[in-house]
Amino acid sequence: MKQVIEVSVVPPPLPQNWTPPESSSKSISPLVERKLLPAGHAYLGHVRRAIHKLSFEEHDK
Amino acid sequence: MAANGTIPNGTAETAKTQPTVVGINFGNSYASIAEGLSECIANEDGERQIACAISFHGEELYIGNQAKHQLVKNAHNTIIGFRNILGKKFSEIPKDKAVVSAPVIQHPDIPDEPAYRVQVLNPAPTPLPRSTTGTPAASNLPTPRSEPTPGETVLTVSEVTSIFLRSLVKSAEDFLGKKVTGAVLSVPAWFDEAQRAALEKAASDADIHVLQLLEDAGAVAVTTAVGQDTDLPVDRTQLVVDVGQSSLELSLLSMRHGLAYSLGTITDFSANGDSIDEKLIKFFAKEFTKKTKTPLTVCPATDNQDKRAEAKLRLAIEHTKRTLSASPGAATCSVESLKDGLDFTGSINRLRFDMEVRPIYNQIYDKVKELVESAKLDLYDIDEVVYVGGSASFPGLDETLAQGLSESVVTPFTAGTVIGGGVGDPTTILARGCALQAQVLSSIGHSEEDEEVRKAFQNDSEWTKAKATSKSIGLIFPEENAGEGSLGGQWVPVILKETPLPCRRIVGLQVEVSEAAKVGFEVWEVKEGVKIEKVKPPKDEDDPEEEKQEGGNPDEDDEEEEEIETKEKTLEKESFLTSLLFDVEEIEKKDGRSTARIEVQFLLGADGKLDVTAWEVKKSGKQQKATATVSGPS
Ligand SMILES: Nc1ncnc2c1ncn2[C@@H]1O[C@H](COP(=O)(O)OP(=O)(O)OP(=O)(O)O)[C@@H](O)[C@H]1O
Ligand SMILES: [Mg+2]
Numbered sequence: 001m002k003q004v005i006e007v008s009v010v011p012p013p014l015p016q017n018w019t020p021p022e023s024s025s026k027s028i029s030p031l032v033e034r035k036l037l038p039a040g041h042a043y044l045g046h047v048r049r050a051i052h053k054l055s056f057e058e059h060d061k
Numbered sequence: 062m063a064a065n066g067t068i069p070n071g072t073a074e075t076a077k078t079q080p081t082v083v084g085i086n087f088g089n090s091y092a093s094i095a096e097g098l099s100e101c102i103a104n105e106d107g108e109r110q111i112a113c114a115i116s117f118h119g120e121e122l123y124i125g126n127q128a129k130h131q132l133v134k135n136a137h138n139t140i141i142g143f144r145n146i147l148g149k150k151f152s153e154i155p156k157d158k159a160v161v162s163a164p165v166i167q168h169p170d171i172p173d174e175p176a177y178r179v180q181v182l183n184p185a186p187t188p189l190p191r192s193t194t195g196t197p198a199a200s201n202l203p204t205p206r207s208e209p210t211p212g213e214t215v216l217t218v219s220e221v222t223s224i225f226l227r228s229l230v231k232s233a234e235d236f237l238g239k240k241v242t243g244a245v246l247s248v249p250a251w252f253d254e255a256q257r258a259a260l261e262k263a264a265s266d267a268d269i270h271v272l273q274l275l276e277d278a279g280a281v282a283v284t285t286a287v288g289q290d291t292d293l294p295v296d297r298t299q300l301v302v303d304v305g306q307s308s309l310e311l312s313l314l315s316m317r318h319g320l321a322y323s324l325g326t327i328t329d330f331s332a333n334g335d336s337i338d339e340k341l342i343k344f345f346a347k348e349f350t351k352k353t354k355t356p357l358t359v360c361p362a363t364d365n366q367d368k369r370a371e372a373k374l375r376l377a378i379e380h381t382k383r384t385l386s387a388s389p390g391a392a393t394c395s396v397e398s399l400k401d402g403l404d405f406t407g408s409i410n411r412l413r414f415d416m417e418v419r420p421i422y423n424q425i426y427d428k429v430k431e432l433v434e435s436a437k438l439d440l441y442d443i444d445e446v447v448y449v450g451g452s453a454s455f456p457g458l459d460e461t462l463a464q465g466l467s468e469s470v471v472t473p474f475t476a477g478t479v480i481g482g483g484v485g486d487p488t489t490i491l492a493r494g495c496a497l498q499a500q501v502l503s504s505i506g507h508s509e510e511d512e513e514v515r516k517a518f519q520n521d522s523e524w525t526k527a528k529a530t531s532k533s534i535g536l537i538f539p540e541e542n543a544g545e546g547s548l549g550g551q552w553v554p555v556i557l558k559e560t561p562l563p564c565r566r567i568v569g570l571q572v573e574v575s576e577a578a579k580v581g582f583e584v585w586e587v588k589e590g591v592k593i594e595k596v597k598p599p600k601d602e603d604d605p606e607e608e609k610q611e612g613g614n615p616d617e618d619d620e621e622e623e624e625i626e627t628k629e630k631t632l633e634k635e636s637f638l639t640s641l642l643f644d645v646e647e648i649e650k651k652d653g654r655s656t657a658r659i660e661v662q663f664l665l666g667a668d669g670k671l672d673v674t675a676w677e678v679k680k681s682g683k684q685q686k687a688t689a690t691v692s693g694p695s
Pocket of ligand 2: 088089303304305306450
């Protein structure tokens with residue numbers, strides 16, 4: 001299910017001299033291994049997307 | 062398997078007939094059963110929490126709370142506590158516990174098999190099918206059929222479990238007016254493979270089609286993932302506190318958009334409902350002696366009269382405890398002929414009760430701290446507390462834990478959902494979670510791929526393995542004069558640490574727009590922590606109240622010196638990943654501020670590759686998207 005999380009803060013305007021920094025070549029920190037609880041709609045969706053090889057967008061439909 | 066009529070045949074009819082599936086919370090002392098999200102189903106005696114007890118009395122078989130009442134006069138024919146020893150060998154069962162019911166014996170024929178021996182009356186000569194289910198008939202039958210003959214029956218733990226479960230499902234079927242076609246049963250985290258297998262067998266012997274044995278924490282996740290009307294974030298850390306009759310089970314759950322996993326669990330068999338009962342029974346026994354000058358020694362009782370009195374008190378305090386959890390006023394406990402023909406009525410209010418059980422609350426609190434520490438988290442990281450089990454209904458426990466938790470933590474007590482069978486009710490949460498899970502499972506079809514999906518719900522399925530983030534990722538909106546040591550702008554978290562992959566999060570917000578009608582942000586990974594500071598409280602100048610009280614009491618002075626701990630959540634930039642800058646068109650001017658509405662999507666693939674997409678939300682619906690990609694960790 002596509003769901004937008006509402007954020008209540010209103011960020012300030014960009015500083016005048018700000019230019020977007022070059023993307024770093026860094027990736028996110030190493031991932032950790034976890035064991036999901038096989039429970040609920042969310043788990044069903046997780047497994048369905050994996051087995052049917054669907055993206056989130058395709059699964060929304 | 063064959064017992065249920067949901068076997069697919071691919072016709073349209075099967076799709077139409079809704080299967081009747083239920084959830085069963087099978088505890089060691091109480092069980093409950095539910096269908097869908099509605100309250101638990103009451104049995105024919107009007108009970109929603111049904112005591113896990115069966116009792117043989119002559120030709121009768123009692124099941125549930127009626128059976129429990131047999132513990133006073135017919136204890137040796139009354140079987141309780143069978144859930145916890147299901148799937149165990151006789152030699153594995155500890156024998157050091159005081160026995161207040163039919164003792165566990167070695168089965169006469171099956172090696173190393175635990176069993177119970179009970180006295181029954183076998184009806185003769187025209188044996189009616191002995192009812193193993195439903196309400197027993199009234200005991201004063203008008204005319205006994207001929208002479209029943211006394212006999213003995215040996216039942217295995219598995220057989221006892223089957224009898225009990227069948228009765229549970231039967232009363233649900235009577236209520237629903239339909240046959241139950243499948244069930245999800247809750248199991249404690251410490252149940253091993255043998256115990257799971259034994260439960261599954263006992264259930265199927267009771268003609269119950271088991272859809273899944275679901276860990277208690279899983280049932281909690283299902284119930285709390287839906288139907289929350291509080292402003293709880295969809296991504297949060299839950300502390301589950303299950304105070305069962307026989308054990309305390311604690312788990313920390315990472316709950317991410319309904320997808321949950323455990324960050325750690327602790328089971329403790331010493332802080333439990335039994336120990337609460339013990340305190341209460343001792344309290345009333347003392348009261349009795351004070352009032353009547355009749356000695357009464359309980360917990361443990363050695364004398365037979367005392368044993369019986371203890372059994373009576375144990376039954377009577379069920380009512381007392383429910384009153385105590387529901388209201389702060391006086392709760393009574395009345396027992397007719399408690400000892401020596403003397404009646405007893407005593408009362409206790411919540412304040413006094415909390416004092417009596419304080420050591421147990423504290424023990425639970427210590428275990429919570431131990432768990433949080435072992436998960437390398439802080440009490441402040443907990444966003445929500447979920448209580449499970451009848452003994453977790455006491456506000457005193459919540460007050461005890463609140464000491465260390467963040468002020469913003471949501472508990473069923475703060476949310477006001479603790480009573481009434483709804484989302485926060487500790488006594489129904491497991492059965493309702495299992496019932497919802499049963500619906501989830503029966504929504505799966507029967508194609509080849511569907512079968513694969515169904516298998517993913519089996520214990521230890523490969524699909525339960527997932528990679529998760531170790532740091533939180535979000536946006537920093539740069540700010541003109543960001544203070545020294547700050548993040549340099551407004552932080553908006555998007556994907557929290559401990560989020561299983563793949564995942565997608567979309568945040569929507571108003572942002573202030575620069576003169577050039579542009580919006581931009583940086584994407585960062587951050588390190589979160591909790592800063593603990595010990596400060597000496599200011600000398601009581603600003604507190605005239607306290608000054609008055611300071612009548613030179615040295616003890617109080619000492620206490621005043623004690624340092625206060627203050628905690629604060631901290632954020633540090635860990636690594637810069639990427640940034641985005643884009644134009645916005647529909648600018649709203651209000652209160653001297655120009656803002657636009659944007660949405661930002663993070664898509665984090667199973668391999669850790671991150672796609673960031675941002676767009677302006679326009680009335681026209683037309684969207685210009687800005688995107689950036691961060692490759693996954695190698
Ligand atoms: N509303 C209530 N207020 C106070 N105590 C209650 C309430 N409802 C039930 N209890 C108590 O909770 C206890 C039962 O707890 P629970 O149903 O969690 O046990 P269980 O799950 O069978 O035990 P275990 O988890 O050890 O197997 C009983 O002692 C009962 O008296
Ligand atoms: Mg329990």
